[in-house]
Amino acid sequence: MFEDRQDPVERIVSHVRHPVRIDPALDGRVMQEIARGESVRAPGAAVAGWRWLIRPRQFAVSPLGALALAAGLAALMLALPRRGPRSGLPAEAARREFQFVVVAPRAARVALVGDFNDWDATRTPMRPAQRGGSVWTAVLPLSPGRYRYAFLVDGSRWLADPAAPHVHDDEFGAPSSVVTVGGS
Amino acid sequence: MTTRPVPHGLRSLATAGALAAVFVATAAAQDHPQDPRLGRLDAGARSLVAVVIDSARAAGLPTEPLVQRALEGATKGAPGSLIVSAVQRLAADLGRARAALGAGATPPELEAGAAALRAGAGTPVLAQLRRSRRQTITVPLAVLTDLVASGVPVDSAAAAVLALAAGTRDADLIDFRRAVERDIALGAAPTAATAAAAAGLQSTDATHVNAGARDARPGRP
Numbered sequence: 001m002f003e004d005r006q007d008p009v010e011r012i013v014s015h016v017r018h019p020v021r022i023d024p025a026l027d028g029r030v031m032q033e034i035a036r037g038e039s040v041r042a043p044g045a046a047v048a049g050w051r052w053l054i055r056p057r058q059f060a061v062s063p064l065g066a067l068a069l070a071a072g073l074a075a076l077m078l079a080l081p082r083r084g085p086r087s088g089l090p091a092e093a094a095r096r097e098f099q100f101v102v103v104a105p106r107a108a109r110v111a112l113v114g115d116f117n118d119w120d121a122t123r124t125p126m127r128p129a130q131r132g133g134s135v136w137t138a139v140l141p142l143s144p145g146r147y148r149y150a151f152l153v154d155g156s157r158w159l160a161d162p163a164a165p166h167v168h169d170d171e172f173g174a175p176s177s178v179v180t181v182g183g184s
Numbered sequence: 185m186t187t188r189p190v191p192h193g194l195r196s197l198a199t200a201g202a203l204a205a206v207f208v209a210t211a212a213a214q215d216h217p218q219d220p221r222l223g224r225l226d227a228g229a230r231s232l233v234a235v236v237i238d239s240a241r242a243a244g245l246p247t248e249p250l251v252q253r254a255l256e257g258a259t260k261g262a263p264g265s266l267i268v269s270a271v272q273r274l275a276a277d278l279g280r281a282r283a284a285l286g287a288g289a290t291p292p293e294l295e296a297g298a299a300a301l302r303a304g305a306g307t308p309v310l311a312q313l314r315r316s317r318r319q320t321i322t323v324p325l326a327v328l329t330d331l332v333a334s335g336v337p338v339d340s341a342a343a344a345v346l347a348l349a350a351g352t353r354d355a356d357l358i359d360f361r362r363a364v365e366r367d368i369a370l371g372a373a374p375t376a377a378t379a380a381a382a383a384g385l386q387s388t389d390a391t392h393v394n395a396g397a398r399d400a401r402p403g404r405p
Contacts, residue, residue, distance in 0.1 A: 165334065
């Protein structure tokens, strides 16, 4: 079957041991091809970032961990400043001082009461413009909004402000006025 | 059966979670206790007013105007039944105002809207005012209400305010109201006074370059 008597295995080994000649520039060409392929296929940073963002992931959270997370979020919501009753208004900077004046001859004390002081007759006492005079005044900072108010003379007599609009519906049998504070 | 020790970090997390849960539960229980200011009402009126206030809160309506109305009644010595009915009426008006002005209306806008409705303005007027003005409409609504209280027919007052609201500042609208009231006090017919003041304001819009100076002294109601 073979022309010579050499063992076929030895012939193969002999052939494999024979050095193969390789083009010395081959390495350089291969590396160039690899570099060129990467530069063509590599996405930009924005694309890579977007893919990272939209790639679905699975998170494993224990029930206790979920409870802690929910409780933390709820605590954060409670800690945030709430919208108060007049919180749709501009901040404190928008407050303006208003002067309230009433003429009450022979009055011993006059109080300004209204939506701005919980209708508490003790919180905003008015002062006579002159000692023993009949003109009583009070200056109050007010945020934008609409307030009902009245003057309480000697703790028993209610007076509306003659210089201000009166309330349209006097539901309690004693007159009140309104002051409107604008924001612009 | 073997047990593995719980990692320290997990124990801390569990402790923090438990504490936070207790805090949240406590805060929720105390979130809306009865307003202590309502203690000035008699017991019967207090519980009924509290129910109205809770209902308003649940409906997303501002509750402070209701509290203030109840306090006004208590300070003026009104009977409890009168206070309760006034608070109920105001709550209903606030709800109508919100329906007209939209869910984004602020509490002062709703309060002013409720007063305008009580004065006789229709909900279409409120909705139109909302559309016509980008800024808050608290003052236009208040001016509308005050004009009606001064004797101006509601249709005339609404027409004037709607005409002015889009391009007029709050301060100028209040000046407009004062001008109408002054002219009425001097004997002018309310409708004529309103029309004259509105025309005057529209023709002098460009003269308010230095109007901010008016803030230097305390304002007057």
